Amino acid sequence: MRAEVVSVGTELLLGQIVDTNAAFIAVALSELGISLYRRTTVGDNMERLLAALALAFAESDVVITIGGLGPTMDDITRDALALALDDTLVRDDAIAARLETFFRSRGMPVLESNLRQAMVPVHGRAIPNPNGTAPGLLFEKDGKIAIALPGPPNELIPMVRNEVTPYLRARTGDTATIRSVVLRVAGLGESLVEDRVKDLMQDANPTVAPYAKVGEVHLRVTARAASAAEAEALIAERAALVRARLGNAVYGENDCGLEQAVVELLTARGETVATAESCTGGLVAQRITDVPGSSAVFLGGVVAYSNAAKTALAGVPEELLDRVGAVSPEVGRALAEGARAKFRAAYGIGITGVAGPGGGTPEKPVGLVYIAVAHAGGCDLERADYIGSRQVVRQRASQTALNMLRLRAGAEESASSSP
Amino acid sequence: MRAEVVSVGTELLLGQIVDTNAAFIAVALSELGISLYRRTTVGDNMERLLAALALAFAESDVVITIGGLGPTMDDITRDALALALDDTLVRDDAIAARLETFFRSRGMPVLESNLRQAMVPVHGRAIPNPNGTAPGLLFEKDGKIAIALPGPPNELIPMVRNEVTPYLRARTGDTATIRSVVLRVAGLGESLVEDRVKDLMQDANPTVAPYAKVGEVHLRVTARAASAAEAEALIAERAALVRARLGNAVYGENDCGLEQAVVELLTARGETVATAESCTGGLVAQRITDVPGSSAVFLGGVVAYSNAAKTALAGVPEELLDRVGAVSPEVGRALAEGARAKFRAAYGIGITGVAGPGGGTPEKPVGLVYIAVAHAGGCDLERADYIGSRQVVRQRASQTALNMLRLRAGAEESASSSP
Numbered sequence: 001m002r003a004e005v006v007s008v009g010t011e012l013l014l015g016q017i018v019d020t021n022a023a024f025i026a027v028a029l030s031e032l033g034i035s036l037y038r039r040t041t042v043g044d045n046m047e048r049l050l051a052a053l054a055l056a057f058a059e060s061d062v063v064i065t066i067g068g069l070g071p072t073m074d075d076i077t078r079d080a081l082a083l084a085l086d087d088t089l090v091r092d093d094a095i096a097a098r099l100e101t102f103f104r105s106r107g108m109p110v111l112e113s114n115l116r117q118a119m120v121p122v123h124g125r126a127i128p129n130p131n132g133t134a135p136g137l138l139f140e141k142d143g144k145i146a147i148a149l150p151g152p153p154n155e156l157i158p159m160v161r162n163e164v165t166p167y168l169r170a171r172t173g174d175t176a177t178i179r180s181v182v183l184r185v186a187g188l189g190e191s192l193v194e195d196r197v198k199d200l201m202q203d204a205n206p207t208v209a210p211y212a213k214v215g216e217v218h219l220r221v222t223a224r225a226a227s228a229a230e231a232e233a234l235i236a237e238r239a240a241l242v243r244a245r246l247g248n249a250v251y252g253e254n255d256c257g258l259e260q261a262v263v264e265l266l267t268a269r270g271e272t273v274a275t276a277e278s279c280t281g282g283l284v285a286q287r288i289t290d291v292p293g294s295s296a297v298f299l300g301g302v303v304a305y306s307n308a309a310k311t312a313l314a315g316v317p318e319e320l321l322d323r324v325g326a327v328s329p330e331v332g333r334a335l336a337e338g339a340r341a342k343f344r345a346a347y348g349i350g351i352t353g354v355a356g357p358g359g360g361t362p363e364k365p366v367g368l369v370y371i372a373v374a375h376a377g378g379c380d381l382e383r384a385d386y387i388g389s390r391q392v393v394r395q396r397a398s399q400t401a402l403n404m405l406r407l408r409a410g411a412e413e414s415a416s417s418s419p
Numbered sequence: 420m421r422a423e424v425v426s427v428g429t430e431l432l433l434g435q436i437v438d439t440n441a442a443f444i445a446v447a448l449s450e451l452g453i454s455l456y457r458r459t460t461v462g463d464n465m466e467r468l469l470a471a472l473a474l475a476f477a478e479s480d481v482v483i484t485i486g487g488l489g490p491t492m493d494d495i496t497r498d499a500l501a502l503a504l505d506d507t508l509v510r511d512d513a514i515a516a517r518l519e520t521f522f523r524s525r526g527m528p529v530l531e532s533n534l535r536q537a538m539v540p541v542h543g544r545a546i547p548n549p550n551g552t553a554p555g556l557l558f559e560k561d562g563k564i565a566i567a568l569p570g571p572p573n574e575l576i577p578m579v580r581n582e583v584t585p586y587l588r589a590r591t592g593d594t595a596t597i598r599s600v601v602l603r604v605a606g607l608g609e610s611l612v613e614d615r616v617k618d619l620m621q622d623a624n625p626t627v628a629p630y631a632k633v634g635e636v637h638l639r640v641t642a643r644a645a646s647a648a649e650a651e652a653l654i655a656e657r658a659a660l661v662r663a664r665l666g667n668a669v670y671g672e673n674d675c676g677l678e679q680a681v682v683e684l685l686t687a688r689g690e691t692v693a694t695a696e697s698c699t700g701g702l703v704a705q706r707i708t709d710v711p712g713s714s715a716v717f718l719g720g721v722v723a724y725s726n727a728a729k730t731a732l733a734g735v736p737e738e739l740l741d742r743v744g745a746v747s748p749e750v751g752r753a754l755a756e757g758a759r760a761k762f763r764a765a766y767g768i769g770i771t772g773v774a775g776p777g778g779g780t781p782e783k784p785v786g787l788v789y790i791a792v793a794h795a796g797g798c799d800l801e802r803a804d805y806i807g808s809r810q811v812v813r814q815r816a817s818q819t820a821l822n823m824l825r826l827r828a829g830a831e832e833s834a835s836s837s838p
Binding site for chain 1: 426432442446447461601617620628639641696711719725761762809
């Protein structure tokens, strides 16, 4: 089976956005063993889009379009695909009703243009989109398949995972297959990680490739085999070897973020956490509560930006702030212990530092952050000197805090599970 | 003048890298007033690359290729362009000598394959690449121009800036320039926005195009003119017209996020804000504190996930929580007023709702969120019913909260500035 991806949008040709969707779909197709023949990008122009679709259908069995499904006049993909495949669009009453409910509940009028999003092909169906108003579309006509997906990544990605991939897998019959797993590593820099798996990076199958992210490293292990089962066995063996080399620095796989690993660990242990953040401004609390079910482990947090707030909300003694200053190991610890005590949590996270770009001094430069995790047996503290923008400093500090909590709870785990 | 970009590389079709180069070149072309007709990506395969080049030259005057200029066997762009334009490649002795020096100085043998990088077209020349071994290539033949650039962005970007842009500017003759501005709109849905500027969207110059984002809409105004000054004048006039139609729903331009607009407004007014968040878990605090200088306006926040925390940290009466439940307009208001009182801020933001995916009931479904802004004159409240993932619900709620604060502070602004 051969595929082509057609991205639709003048904003792509003007370079206003980078097409990360196309790369995401490319990976999904590769894992299905479907060969991606070509990728094309055209503007919101009917004639050019039709030309691109004609070329695509001439070469490929499956054409996946990205974008142009919205309600506005320059959203032309739906009509273009119907023309290219000589199919007809009809209104789907269930989708129209859902759109009407959606707009009414917001007290907004249901414009005729909105109802264009309820049009589906006679030879095909809508593809559910739980995160937006525009459903995707599937066309199946004359041996050709077209899949139309909306442009926003938060809509497209789950649709590819939950709808498109299972559909295409069923259609391919599944022969030669590529499988891959991402091992997520925290607390070790890229060169250290690479040093420990350097020999594995030489092998052609499975391959092992590192990618540096902010505050963590991803190792992608990819295997190619005649069957999915074989590919998965190859990956399992290689992933186990990588894990043996990197120990507990590997915190999760694939889409499992560090916050999710922490929530899962604490849930399993029946333990709780609270936060008192200064320079990260609520980022740690926000990351933890981004995980569904986090309410079982997250008791609450304070964002103590001013000294007054540090004292009032996290019980940091005024005397201490006067004596050592807000950015100090002592205040980092006091925040963590204050959060733990105030919320009666098993763990308290405290963070204080200089996120920048302003506010730095020779003694306390931009990037200096103290991160503390208070627990029943004491308080762990790290001093970090991050280099980067305000956003990078904050992200790295939140990453370090979550990883310290993970390692602390994990250490308790090993201690309590040993005889 | 019309252009096409052809990206070459199997790794792009496997999704192993995201093609940021193509977006960079797209912006450069747009600023030169050269219309980018299409972008195509093909693998390292001679037949397919030749087909893509034939299509590109059939439509466009300038074809820019990215990648495939290295020394290995799958680097085929150089040969493909010579075939497509019926040109011949000859060795450039100066480049060959430079390559030999390069490899010798590293104690490496000069392989014949490396010397392929010294081949240049008879009808054209090399394009200097100070950051890599492979020079770019320029072909000028039969009225067509081809520009071949290497794939690594640290090589390609300076080559575009220093060589390709000046060359194309000279070739275009006309100084036609494209300029654009993004107007950022909050509090109005995409179709309502479009409804108000529909007639402006018909015009060919300047163009006005809407893009839906999570919780906001971007309107891009793009103008084409003989000079930069003229293009900017066209944009200023059209942007003013759009602003007149949309009123204070336009909160900023270009890269200015809603949190930045809020911080700037409060800074100008010398006012402060504090937050008490339940379902957004610190997201509003985190967004505000992401803005450099936000410490002047942000006093602090609490993340009151549990009922106990709502009472202890934000002063929500226990009796109220028992009577109406945590997700209620009353508790939304109590959180906002509690935050305002606790931190002695000019404004308090309170948010309570069901972010999902679990925790919904028929009366209080997933997506139901109450958002309140307490101020000297009272408390504004909105009820929202968001559709989408936990992340989307939280992002939209934080967006609504920031926009309500902006509109409230802006209203005070107009009130205090009127006589």
